[in-house]
Amino acid sequence: MASRITIEVTRYNPARDPEPRMTSYEVPLHREWVVLDALNCIKDHLDGSLTFRWSCRMGVCGSCGMMINGVPKLACATFLSDYAPGPVRVEPMRHFPILRDLVVDTSDFLMKLARSKPWIIRTVEKPADEEHIQTPAQLEEYRQFSMCINCLLCYAACPIYGLDPQFTGPAAIALAQRYNMDSRDEGASERLDSLSNREGIWGCMFVGECTQVCPKHVDPAGAIQQYKLTAATEWLKAMVLPRGAK
Amino acid sequence: MSKRSNEPFLWLLFSAGGSVSALLMPVHLFLFAIAFPLGWLDPPSDETLLALIRPPLVRVYLFVFCFLSLFHGAHRFRFTLYDGLQIKHLNEIINVLCYGGAVLGTVTAAYLLWRIP
Amino acid sequence: MSTYWWLARWSYLTFILREASSVFVGWTVLLTLVQIWALTHGPSANAAFHEWMRYPLMLGVNVIAFLFVLFHAVTWFGLTPKAMVIRVKGQRVPDWAISGPNYAAWVLVSLGVAWVVLRG
Numbered sequence: 001m002a003s004r005i006t007i008e009v010t011r012y013n014p015a016r017d018p019e020p021r022m023t024s025y026e027v028p029l030h031r032e033w034v035v036l037d038a039l040n041c042i043k044d045h046l047d048g049s050l051t052f053r054w055s056c057r058m059g060v061c062g063s064c065g066m067m068i069n070g071v072p073k074l075a076c077a078t079f080l081s082d083y084a085p086g087p088v089r090v091e092p093m094r095h096f097p098i099l100r101d102l103v104v105d106t107s108d109f110l111m112k113l114a115r116s117k118p119w120i121i122r123t124v125e126k127p128a129d130e131e132h133i134q135t136p137a138q139l140e141e142y143r144q145f146s147m148c149i150n151c152l153l154c155y156a157a158c159p160i161y162g163l164d165p166q167f168t169g170p171a172a173i174a175l176a177q178r179y180n181m182d183s184r185d186e187g188a189s190e191r192l193d194s195l196s197n198r199e200g201i202w203g204c205m206f207v208g209e210c211t212q213v214c215p216k217h218v219d220p221a222g223a224i225q226q227y228k229l230t231a232a233t234e235w236l237k238a239m240v241l242p243r244g245a246k
Numbered sequence: 247m248s249k250r251s252n253e254p255f256l257w258l259l260f261s262a263g264g265s266v267s268a269l270l271m272p273v274h275l276f277l278f279a280i281a282f283p284l285g286w287l288d289p290p291s292d293e294t295l296l297a298l299i300r301p302p303l304v305r306v307y308l309f310v311f312c313f314l315s316l317f318h319g320a321h322r323f324r325f326t327l328y329d330g331l332q333i334k335h336l337n338e339i340i341n342v343l344c345y346g347g348a349v350l351g352t353v354t355a356a357y358l359l360w361r362i363p
Numbered sequence: 364m365s366t367y368w369w370l371a372r373w374s375y376l377t378f379i380l381r382e383a384s385s386v387f388v389g390w391t392v393l394l395t396l397v398q399i400w401a402l403t404h405g406p407s408a409n410a411a412f413h414e415w416m417r418y419p420l421m422l423g424v425n426v427i428a429f430l431f432v433l434f435h436a437v438t439w440f441g442l443t444p445k446a447m448v449i450r451v452k453g454q455r456v457p458d459w460a461i462s463g464p465n466y467a468a469w470v471l472v473s474l475g476v477a478w479v480v481l482r483g
């Protein structure tokens with residue numbers, strides 16, 4: 001194994017640069033190094049101005065998402081040696097405006113997340129001293145969708161989001177489904193109102209790439225199709241049953 | 247019920263049609279468009295086929311086959327044009343052409359099947 | 364995004380091919396309608412239909428159409444378990460337990476149709 005590897009990193013300072021450009025750096029290629037280690041090595045020894053987000057270094061915080069050789073990945077969970085002999089291309093996540101170097105502006109996602117109402121909605125609150133009892137089987141219903149770390153790799157992978165910025169997108173819809181499936185929640189109908197439209201679940205064409213890149217195996221594509229099935233069933237019910245009877 | 251759309255209805259047709267066409271189309275196409283014209287298999291005579299499609303149940307089968315498959319295809323094609331080729335500004339025309347085509351094909355199917363002597 | 368975004372990745376390409384099967388689904392319905400028309404319009408219409416179906420161009424198009432609807436069928440049954448979650452005793456039934464019977468039904472139905480058509 002070569003002992004060094006070349007990394008091409010997007011550099012962009014909106015105050016100075018007309019356009020993002022690629023800059024190459026050479027870093028040591030250690031067996032146990034992930035891409036994030038290489039970026040930190042650049043920042044510590046080669047160019048202190050390189051800007052990127054990270055925190056946990058263990059695939060939990062979801063802040064180190066970037067495009068690695070064109071594929072959305074967590075920099076802290078992607079081994080450099082898998083790309084030997086290199087070069088490795090590291091770019092900011094696609095479909096988001098670049099703030100600086102590898103840091104993108106995710107406010108669009110946060111705005112959309114609100115559409116999903118990702119919290120437990122109750123029509124009547126239980127008294128504070130009463131618990132919401134939930135069995136392991138009920139937990140299992142939504143557990144998978146609750147693993148989301150908001151890394152937004154799925155947004156970078158989704159061509160529909162790239163084509164139609166109005167689209168609510170994979171993670172936000174999967175999170176809506178996470179609360180829909182929660183036995184304590186009573187907000188499914190409210191969420192359906194804000195997501196059963198072209199910008200919501202019906203915009204998804206089931207490319208499935210969000211599920212491929214998800215580091216937490218949330219399967220957003222599956223969540224959206226399941227949501228469609230529920231929405232269609234609700235629609236049928238509303239057609240068949242007289243108004244008010246549902 | 248502010249912004250709920252008719253998409254669920256179209257999606258149900260799309261799904262039903264997807265299943266019907268997936269189940270039936272490969273064998274239909276293989277027999278009538280490949281195996282028979284190429285002489286791989288002995289085709290039934292035209293009289294036999296006509297007798298075969300005459301019973302009401304078979305007509306209903308063929309109608310459902312055409313109707314659902316068309317709406318499946320129209321829905322998918324509409325999205326493919328919309329996203330694949332990004333011709334969004336023509337959205338209205340695309341909708342009319344896709345679903346209109348499906349309606350036209352369905353009506354034609356109904357008429358042809360109705361008129362079987 | 365570029366108009367040719369779907370060429371950028373293999374998975375995008377298979378997606379667009381899957382969606383493109385819709386064209387051939389429509390085409391197959393059209394063929395069926397023409398055939399029904401021919402059958403109900405006597406021997407000369409039938410002869411014309413058979414001749415038409417034997418044109419090399421027609422055969423070429425139909426082979427492509429067959430491959431596309433085959434691809435549609437395979438992907439369709441493969442993706443159903445994603446939308447349909449079935450739980451038995453709180454455990455999610457594995458994908459193959461849903462798509463497997465789908466594929467089996469597909470084979471059976473195909474054999475059934477072939478039998479009905481070829482029997483005569």
Ligand code: FES
Binds near residue numbers: 053063065077
């Ligand atoms: S640094 Fe937290 S997920 Fe990578």
